[in-house]
Amino acid sequence: MANRASETKAATVTADPYPAQTPAQRFVLVLSRVWAWVFLALLIIIFVIAVPISSGGSVNFVTLRNSQNILVAIIPVLLLGLGQTFVIIGAGIDLSVGWVMSFASVLSALAIRAAFNSGVPLFFSAVAGLLAAVAGASIVGLFNGVIIAKLKVPAFIVTLGSSFIVRGIALLMSENTTVIGLPRGIRSYGNDSLMYFIRGEGGGLYFITRPEVSGEMLRRTDGILPYPVLLTAFVVAIAVFVLHKTQFGRHTFAIGGGLEAALRTGIPVPRHIIKLYVLSASTAGIAGFLSTLRFTAGSAVIGDPLLLSSIAAVIIGGVSLFGGAGTVMGTVIGALIIAVLTTGLVMLNVAAFWQFIVVGAVVIIAVLIDQSRDLIVGHYKSEQPP
């Protein structure tokens, strides 16, 4: 007994410092964190230089109008990607978001039309459209989540199946045609901006209301911060907050990176997984609603081509497909990279199909960089068994 105290005193579990890293390894570790930003910056620099050259100096890449166009272009991919970010960090996948977006677009168009035609004011008709889109999408999310979490069917299968179901419902509801006949005012909700700027002679900055100009002057008018961009920015801010500052976000990371730990520490895992799929469907619902506003019509085919782009944005943004790692801002950067790439290639008069080739290559490079980072971090693990 006597020597126990002295033994105890000597025993202190101290951390071994990180094994020394070579400069190359340190480079990869830093690169894995910042490469998407660097790549985006490089893309912009390339287009800033190349676009004026290829157009003989008549077109510039960085203009007010182009920046706003890019912001509008990323909205659907980004919104689908936001929900997907949560789901993939939680080690799931949601393949239904594309068709859910279409479904929500049709639902919101039908709701807006019905509400407005029965005498509801324009603004509240739009609100009814948003509620219908989010509620309808959430039901699909709930369906996905319950079957995945409670019946333990793989997420890939469930969301693949539900995307077909939702596709059928959306086409049936829209009678395989675009839902039109929406009030004209909807168009301004979907396309008007917070501010307007008219370049050159007689121009200036206008707030809220679109200046009544026409002809040559209209061509010099640019909107700044369209309402859909503002709504999307708001959703992004909420997503950042929820993922990185709340218990919900923490549990999402825990479920994706340490399922056993999450279960044993009493986190309500099935319920949380259901919430993730409802969240993912909801952001797809908002995307569908905004596309209805933008085109003043509901479309049952609008979302389908966006699914893979949104997953690409998430992966380029550094979310691990195995779960447990990622950020909301990474997904924003991923969506921006895709939009800048598409816009820039179009301005260069390069066939738009090149974007697919480049995006595909970037996705694979993104995962390669991630894996080399894991190899380096895993280096500790192989030296010190778990």
Added chain:
Amino acid sequence: MTEPILSIRGLTKRFGGLVAVNDVSWDVYPGEVVALLGDNGAGKSTLIKCVSGVHPADEGEIFFEGRPSHFLRPIDARRQGIETIYQDLALANNLDVGANIFLGREMKNSHLGGLVKTLNDARMLEESQSALASLEIHFPSLTQPIESLSGGQRQAVAIARAVYWDAKLMIMDEPTNNLGVPEQKKVLDLIRRLRDQGVPVILITHILPDVFAVSDRLMVMHRGRKVTEKIPSQTSTEELVQYMVGARDDTSVGNVRENSLGPSADPS
């Protein structure tokens, strides 16, 4: 004599025709490290899973802190203060030390009259630091993900988490497996420190030097039955091995004769 914190009476657990645990009675007292020994398949893990709420017992009773306990799920046992540290440690490797110690029980700040709650990471970090310090564990940084820690350090985090949440009985399943020699020593020191703080530890192992290094008492199981209880200073490695492989058995040698005299004699 003090009351046992854990008292097992006549516990039996069957899986189909296999009797995994056969009529085991055992007591654990506050402030002691008791080792549970046995070869693979001896029933150690099954016995412990009955105590920690993973399996319901078929027969017999478990008293924890003097009260009969019927844990239906592991979480019930944890709420009563029985913490089991498995080999996989149940840590989220992608989260940092503070996040792991508070996993599922995060500290939060309230905003807007409780409408919005944010994680209080600063406070959790502080509390984690003091929880680790109370066990004399010192990491250079608590904000690195668990995956960058060594096996022993992870073990320490799991133990600190249990201690922070007021474990009244700690069950450790092969804690020194897969660890390098210096790390093994550190984990054993941690076990001693837990005992010194009054937390009893059940140490499941088949590494005999560990048993002699830290345990106050030991119990050996063979084929589901308790074959002996010893004090380490009154036995030897050779003797324990004989018990573990079934060459010695206190119950069959001594008790068969005694039993044959009693009313509940078992003819087999």
